[in-house]
């Protein structure tokens with residue numbers, strides 16, 4: 001099966017009350033860990049590439065790694081540009097074989113966001129590619145830009161119909177309290193997503209797929225593994241998994257996870273180095289790291305997203 005768009009995946013996910021996992025990929029072991037888990041569980045997948053990933057691994061390498069995963073697994077896989085910040089970047093990914101792009105102009109004024117999203121949609125749809133857009137700003141770090149909590153803003157439900165109608169986008173990322181990175185909530189406070197906003201958005205956009213960024217749950221076993229093996233990540237806290245499950249049962253069809261993969265990989269490698277100080281073959285420590293990414297993704301698919309068996 002060749003790469004697919006997310007159109008049919010989202011329709012089924014919306015109807016079925018589950019979500020598709022969108023996992024960020026940066027190297028071969030990450031691609032393999034994610035896709036081996038999805039294959040075992042017959043789960044549909046979105047593999048996403050950020051501007052930073054392209055700068056790190058090179059567009060061509062990433063495309064070919066993802067195509068290898070399609071060949072190896074036979075699964076429906078979407079290759080998605082995460083946080084595209086310009087028309088030119090989106091165009092280059094569309095021309096280069098991506099089946100889905102995000103244009104993230106949510107930090108720009110509303111009218112400008114509509115204008116640039118519209119341009120990307122026109123080019124993408126001409127080429128059979130789908131577009132995710134965004135309204136609202138998440139706190140945290142993305143593409144080296146740090147958005148402070150006080151500069152973040154929830155999505156305004158009263159804007160979504162006009163935005164979707166005028167732009168023609170295929171899915172919409174909204175801000176309901178998630179954020180990028182490993183420090184999502186202040187220690188001692190109760191993490192709580194704004195389900196009232198999600199509810200209001202989906203009332204205004206019946207059947208329309210909603211996307212949640214910043215949805216890592218920051219597993220405490222890996223935070224502990226990092227901290228016990230020379231790392232320093234005090235107070236790393238993520239989105240509680242029961243809230244992600246609830247979002248998946250509502251209009252949220254795509255849940256973005258990157259930080260959890262980084263934590264699983266880093267925790268595992270740190271521990272390996274501590275336990276085996278004489279080893280120096282990268283295969284020795286990348287193998288358990290890949291295995292733990294696979295375990296983590298399997299857990300997300302079955303216990304959080306609910307998309308096992310849906311490929």
Ligand SMILES: O=C(CO)COP(=O)(O)O
Nearest residue numbers: 181213214215216258259
């Ligand atoms: O939103 C994301 C990628 O676009 C990833 O979010 P996390 O940092 O929570 O993994």
Ligand SMILES: O=C[C@H](O)COP(=O)(O)O
Nearest residue numbers: 050052053142143180258
């Ligand atoms: O949302 C951001 C993703 O986690 C990608 O992060 P990155 O820009 O560091 O690759």
Ligand SMILES: [Zn+2]
Nearest residue numbers: 104106134138
């Ligand atoms: Zn954004």
Ligand SMILES: [Zn+2]
Nearest residue numbers: 180213214256
């Ligand atoms: Zn994101």
